[in-house]
């Protein structure tokens with residue numbers, strides 16, 4: 001059992017979660033999820049699916065949400081690094097349309113907890129970047145939805161120049177999401 005440090009961010013509900021990191025001459029050990037400690041710290045969601053993806057440098061996945069069957073997410077990086085972004089799409093939220101971003105990387109136990117009501121995406125900053133995330137509902141392709149990654153209204157400072165690329169590598173689907181002003185968000189702020 002390790003110590004769990006949870007830090008609030010400027011977007012209510014989005015949390016930085018840092019489990020205790022035990023490093024020794026063999027490498028490291030970390031409890032990446034512990035139901036009891038997470039519940040005590042206020043993350044009471046039940047995670048029902050684990051996702052694992054690998055991306056080359058410059059791949060941008062997002063910004064995604066699912067509805068119905070909305071998913072809370074707990075995101076971490078196994079290999080490489082990502083610029084991870086959550087955008088508040090809860091109607092009535094004081095931070096509606098605002099992004100929060102953090103760099104998550106290998107050999108660093110920091111994770112991002114994103115509750116229901118946010119669109120999520122990330123840019124892989126290195127080749128062979130592997131991301132693993134727990135989600136609170138199963139995948140329903142019919143509920144797959146998103147927001148356009150480069151919507152000027154979101155003004156997300158994706159670090160493309162820092163990794164030396166002009167345009168990210170996107171799925172066909174991710175080029176076609178609506179912008180914030182066209183979004184009919186199903187989420188409300190409570």
Ligand SMILES: Cc1cn([C@H]2C[C@H](O)[C@@H](COP(=O)(O)OP(=O)(O)O[C@H]3O[C@@H](C)C(=O)[C@@H](O)[C@H]3O)O2)c(=O)[nH]c1=O
Nearest residue numbers: 051053061062063064065071073120121122138139171
């Ligand atoms: C997300 C997902 C995809 N798939 C399949 C569908 C498709 O053929 C293939 C790739 O799917 P996608 O292109 O949607 O994968 P990807 O672009 O990586 O989608 C993911 O992006 C990040 C940012 C998220 O937050 C996730 O919730 C999810 O939306 O994998 C599943 O079988 N289960 C799943 O849970």
